[in-house]
Amino acid sequence: MDNKDIKEPLIHITKRKAIPKKQEWTIRLLSILFALIVCAIVMAVTTHLNPIAVYAEIFDGSFGSPRKMWILAKELSILLMVSVALAPAFKMKFWNLGGEGQMLAGILATAACMIYMGKNLPSAVIIPVSLVCAVLAGGLWAFIPAFFKAKWNTNETLFTLMMNYVGMQLVAYYIIIWESPKGSGKVGIINQSSGAGWLPNLFGQPYLLVVLVALAVTVGMFIYMNYSKHGFEISVVGESQNTAKYVGVKVDRVIMRTLLLTGAICGLVGWLMVAGTDHTITTTLGGGRGFLGVLVAWLAHFNPIGMILSGFLIVFMSRGASEISTAFGLNESFGDIMTGIILFFVIGSEFFINYEVHFRKSHRKEAADV
Amino acid sequence: MKKKLIAMLVCLTMVMMPILSSCGGNDSDAGDGIKVGLICLHDENSTYDLNFINAFNETCEKLGVTGIVKTNVPEGQECYDTAGELVDEGCSIIFADSFGHEDFMIQAAKEYPEVQFCHATGTKAHTEGLDNYHNAFAAIYQGRYLAGVAAGMKLNEMIEAGTITADKAKIGYVGAFTYAEVVSGYTSFFLGARSVCESATMDVTFTGSWYDETAEKEGANKLIQGGCVLISQHADSMGAPTACEEAGVPDVSYNGSTVDACPNTFIVASKINWSPYYEYAITAAQNGEAIDADWTGTLETGSVELTDINEKAAAAGTAEKLEEVKAGLIDGSIHVFDAAKFTKDGAALTSYQADVDTDADYTPDTEVIVDGYFHESEFRSAPYFDLQIDGINLLDTAF
Numbered sequence: 158m159d160n161k162d163i164k165e166p167l168i169h170i171t172k173r174k175a176i177p178k179k180q181e182w183t184i185r186l187l188s189i190l191f192a193l194i195v196c197a198i199v200m201a202v203t204t205h206l207n208p209i210a211v212y213a214e215i216f217d218g219s220f221g222s223p224r225k226m227w228i229l230a231k232e233l234s235i236l237l238m239v240s241v242a243l244a245p246a247f248k249m250k251f252w253n254l255g256g257e258g259q260m261l262a263g264i265l266a267t268a269a270c271m272i273y274m275g276k277n278l279p280s281a282v283i284i285p286v287s288l289v290c291a292v293l294a295g296g297l298w299a300f301i302p303a304f305f306k307a308k309w310n311t312n313e314t315l316f317t318l319m320m321n322y323v324g325m326q327l328v329a330y331y332i333i334i335w336e337s338p339k340g341s342g343k344v345g346i347i348n349q350s351s352g353a354g355w356l357p358n359l360f361g362q363p364y365l366l367v368v369l370v371a372l373a374v375t376v377g378m379f380i381y382m383n384y385s386k387h388g389f390e391i392s393v394v395g396e397s398q399n400t401a402k403y404v405g406v407k408v409d410r411v412i413m414r415t416l417l418l419t420g421a422i423c424g425l426v427g428w429l430m431v432a433g434t435d436h437t438i439t440t441t442l443g444g445g446r447g448f449l450g451v452l453v454a455w456l457a458h459f460n461p462i463g464m465i466l467s468g469f470l471i472v473f474m475s476r477g478a479s480e481i482s483t484a485f486g487l488n489e490s491f492g493d494i495m496t497g498i499i500l501f502f503v504i505g506s507e508f509f510i511n512y513e514v515h516f517r518k519s520h521r522k523e524a525a526d527v
Numbered sequence: 528m529k530k531k532l533i534a535m536l537v538c539l540t541m542v543m544m545p546i547l548s549s550c551g552g553n554d555s556d557a558g559d560g561i562k563v564g565l566i567c568l569h570d571e572n573s574t575y576d577l578n579f580i581n582a583f584n585e586t587c588e589k590l591g592v593t594g595i596v597k598t599n600v601p602e603g604q605e606c607y608d609t610a611g612e613l614v615d616e617g618c619s620i621i622f623a624d625s626f627g628h629e630d631f632m633i634q635a636a637k638e639y640p641e642v643q644f645c646h647a648t649g650t651k652a653h654t655e656g657l658d659n660y661h662n663a664f665a666a667i668y669q670g671r672y673l674a675g676v677a678a679g680m681k682l683n684e685m686i687e688a689g690t691i692t693a694d695k696a697k698i699g700y701v702g703a704f705t706y707a708e709v710v711s712g713y714t715s716f717f718l719g720a721r722s723v724c725e726s727a728t729m730d731v732t733f734t735g736s737w738y739d740e741t742a743e744k745e746g747a748n749k750l751i752q753g754g755c756v757l758i759s760q761h762a763d764s765m766g767a768p769t770a771c772e773e774a775g776v777p778d779v780s781y782n783g784s785t786v787d788a789c790p791n792t793f794i795v796a797s798k799i800n801w802s803p804y805y806e807y808a809i810t811a812a813q814n815g816e817a818i819d820a821d822w823t824g825t826l827e828t829g830s831v832e833l834t835d836i837n838e839k840a841a842a843a844g845t846a847e848k849l850e851e852v853k854a855g856l857i858d859g860s861i862h863v864f865d866a867a868k869f870t871k872d873g874a875a876l877t878s879y880q881a882d883v884d885t886d887a888d889y890t891p892d893t894e895v896i897v898d899g900y901f902h903e904s905e906f907r908s909a910p911y912f913d914l915q916i917d918g919i920n921l922l923d924t925a926f
Contacts, residue, residue: 437602
């Protein structure tokens, strides 16, 4: 009788102690495997397509040809840089949802330099000037909310979010000024005939430069976060602002400095897109990467190297989605559904890595299994 | 624990096997003709893109060539990348459907001189001087004019029935941008209406977007409240037609029939049929013949079409009248932009320099009023009529 008096719940959840890396990764990989199986079932039931063929096509979307691999590398590089830029802010528990606006600030600054200087100055002048302008513009876009946060403790989530819309409207305003032809709402390729302000193709590869910069930024950020005093301060502020103050860290300075860095990298991304790859400006050039980057950074626990993996997953799926929409006539939304299922499992797996689920056990098997 | 997981996976795989094997593959390489590609801004959920996709697929089937459709391609570097992918897949001719794709198509055309690039609605082919880059459009102003005639007849019917007086015959028009394509569209529509209803006037509002359902609906409602008794639009959503159906105001639509959603108010719609162009360009590419730098489809080529007339909303005798006007447009006895039929600032125009060659400063460069009428879509395929004529009142050009 004594045992039955205590009502044990059917399921209860406890926080795990640290588990070995190997086990962590097993859980992650299994979650992806499960996700693929669930996707396959959904696919087979709703579209009557052969899931294996669809998966092969998705793989093809990223690796089907050298060009596709380059596009994958470019897309991954850009997303990765945004994620890497956002990571220190998030690690500091500064909820920067303004990556999009910070990119747009860099995009706008670069486009302005290319348009106004393109006729009179050589690329050798335009490129460095536009780089500086873009980095400053992006930095400023992040610094403003950081300054208000540091001085008056304003809500940075709302502030950075709203700065996105300010940036978007500014870009929309300048598009009307720069549009060609008049009334069309499009700027088109900037300096298409002269190529003024365009970044050079390294070894004939238009996207190689972006990839190299992304690698440098990622590695640089990894070192900055893990081996520098600044990086240490960021993690202390993230753990507890009071502790940080107690040990003599100037919290407001750390916030402003870190956000300046975040914004500067986002501005750099904008510069790479306008001067390096796209050579145009639209309000949607950021492509939602400012938000996607948050997801990528969180999935990787703010580890820049881990973000290569989580970023790859996102870009790989989105490239695959457009591939299957062409090959099978599936709407691209189907790709989004698949990405949604995979993310659901991957994020869910983090739960199982951090927590353990216990089922009520029958007393006979008590010690048998964990 | 591990063993359990593995067991579960094995079970799942076993369950999956029959499902997998029941689904057939999908290899749709048709015929041994050439491969052609189409780049679309959106997918089949947009009426604008659907119009291109349907025409493309029909033409590919008819000619026995393999068509590859790439959807949701933004007007940026993605367009160039996608064009490159289509080249990799072996396409010998590639089409794009959105105005903003133009520069990226030109970029691709320069890189792949052996592949033909055809861009709908663009303006630069005749000045770029590339042998493998081409623009196409349709003389949709003819279709707009015909649709305008149907609108004018509806106004006349309302005047005769005593619903409105002649001086209240005001049309409302929901436009996207203040761009020549839109200006040409609403002006030809207005001239069509006024050719049968002399007292007609028109208010135009702009949304600043090609697709913004809310703004288009609000725009139509604003026009209706402002006293417009008939609505037409040049934007791609169902916003304006829906607003008309709710308010019981007749609507002349665009791109396709909206009769299913608006059975009481839809009169007729004009649309571009891209099949004749696709057939022309693909056949030329197959035979190794040159494709025109600018190709303008007309009523005669079958590129400009009207949908079925909704007898419930249209005025009596509309179909007969439209046939008559259509014949006049084809034989040249009627010109849409007849300089004698409109005035600007109170005076008739005898000369006008239009900006046909796109440049950053919009320099007027070509005399377009010859033989007493404005020659639209003849010096290049995309419209360049950008005059603000009397009788049309622009409400909000600043969107």
